[in-house]
Amino acid sequence: MSAPTNGNGVRAAVVGGGAWGTALADLLARNGHETVLWAREPDVVEEINTHHANPRFLGGFALAPSLRATTDLRAAVDGAALVVYVAPSHVLRTVAASAADAVAPDAVLAVASKGIERESFALMTDVVAEAVPGRPVVAISGPSFAAEVAARQPTAIVAASEQPDAAALAQRALSSPEFRVYTHDDVTGVELGGALKNVMAVATGIIEGLGLGFNSRAALITRGLTEMTRLGVALGARPATFAGLAGLGDLVLTCTGSLSRNRSVGVEIGKGIPLEQVISTRETVAEGILNTQSARALAARLDVEMPIVEAVHRILFEGTPVRQAAAELMTRALRAEQD
Ligand SMILES: NC(=O)C1=CN([C@@H]2O[C@H](COP(=O)(O)OP(=O)(O)OC[C@H]3O[C@@H](n4cnc5c(N)ncnc54)[C@H](O)[C@@H]3O)[C@@H](O)[C@H]2O)C=CC1
Numbered sequence: 001m002s003a004p005t006n007g008n009g010v011r012a013a014v015v016g017g018g019a020w021g022t023a024l025a026d027l028l029a030r031n032g033h034e035t036v037l038w039a040r041e042p043d044v045v046e047e048i049n050t051h052h053a054n055p056r057f058l059g060g061f062a063l064a065p066s067l068r069a070t071t072d073l074r075a076a077v078d079g080a081a082l083v084v085y086v087a088p089s090h091v092l093r094t095v096a097a098s099a100a101d102a103v104a105p106d107a108v109l110a111v112a113s114k115g116i117e118r119e120s121f122a123l124m125t126d127v128v129a130e131a132v133p134g135r136p137v138v139a140i141s142g143p144s145f146a147a148e149v150a151a152r153q154p155t156a157i158v159a160a161s162e163q164p165d166a167a168a169l170a171q172r173a174l175s176s177p178e179f180r181v182y183t184h185d186d187v188t189g190v191e192l193g194g195a196l197k198n199v200m201a202v203a204t205g206i207i208e209g210l211g212l213g214f215n216s217r218a219a220l221i222t223r224g225l226t227e228m229t230r231l232g233v234a235l236g237a238r239p240a241t242f243a244g245l246a247g248l249g250d251l252v253l254t255c256t257g258s259l260s261r262n263r264s265v266g267v268e269i270g271k272g273i274p275l276e277q278v279i280s281t282r283e284t285v286a287e288g289i290l291n292t293q294s295a296r297a298l299a300a301r302l303d304v305e306m307p308i309v310e311a312v313h314r315i316l317f318e319g320t321p322v323r324q325a326a327a328e329l330m331t332r333a334l335r336a337e338q339d
């Protein structure tokens with residue numbers, strides 16, 4: 001079915017009932033858009049439809065009463081003018097493809113997942129564009145903890161697309177007095193910022209878990225930004241994008257904010273808890289773990305030096321003791337900062 005508009009509102013679908021999908025769906029519904037959220041878990045759908053809450057992934061917030069949820073993905077996207085994809089990066093392709101033919105041919109596809117696909121190195125908008133071809137795609141990224149958006153705390157993000165009309169539609173649909181959306185045209189830079197900052201957040205968590213202090217964290221954030229920019233430039237992104245909301249903004253938030261799942265995974269690793277044990281106790285996604293592998297492989301393919309990503313990889317997947325990896329980072333050949 002083609003995508004009707006609804007007065008000032010659009011028919012919107014949100015694909016993914018985790019914390020971020022729920023917060024974005026709540027925001028769209030509060031903005032007056034007829035919004036349907038697809039969640040995989042029947043209990044999440046039941047809670048949203050009966051109690052206007054998602055205690056499993058976003059506890060403690062009263063969601064918009066108009067927000068509807070379903071486990072039927074085809075029904076959720078059918079007739080939506082705006083479809084927002086928020087599944088974890090490693091399942092996004094499968095989820096998006098499974099209802100591709102039910103998406104309206106003129107729908108705008110916004111992608112709020114953060115990551116680099118492991119096998120293909122594709123960014124999340126490319127994954128959705130391949131799974132649901134022929135529609136404009138927009139990357140949604142920036143410093144935005146779901147819980148703070150649900151609490152209506154002032155937040156600013158970007159909506160990046162090669163099609164300005166699509167970015168503008170996402171901007172209009174999502175913006176509210178507490179949620180400010182800037183458009184952007186550097187999709188690669190915006191998406192890489194969101195994907196790579198998660199690896200840096202794991203790294204800053206690790207140094208915190210080790211008991212290191214603010215000097216180490218500041219060095220790591222700054223040199224992390226250098227690495228992110230280096231990889232971005234090799235992929236055609238603009239350096240300035242990494243100084244913006246989806247780069248430095250999200251990097252600072254995630255590396256310093258206690259709400260970050262990636263940072264807290266890092267803290268546990270830094271304290272010496274094995275990765276399998278850290279993961280086994282969590283239902284929520286920490287994209288920085290799998291994305292350490294994809295970022296490292298992508299950097300190797302492009303011959304881009306990313307020593308922090310390399311060190312996190314050695315700690316998470318190669319058994320290198322945390323203190324040894326930190327010492328190796330500090331004793332690399334001396335160089336000029338600007339190189
Ligand atoms: N939570 C946040 O504050 C923010 C999250 N994001 C991004 O949003 C994406 C989704 O994260 P959250 O909403 O936080 O999720 P979450 O960590 O709250 O929940 C996990 C989600 O993954 C889904 N899931 C797990 N296995 C699945 C499978 N095999 N197939 C389909 N779905 C599966 C669950 O149904 C659930 O919706 C991630 O890429 C994350 O980086 C981006 C900005 C903010």
Ligand SMILES: O=C(CO)COP(=O)(O)O
Pocket residue numbers: 114142143144145146198201250253254259260261262263285286287
């Ligand atoms: O991307 C996020 C905030 O912008 C959420 O970060 P975490 O996944 O580390 O919680």
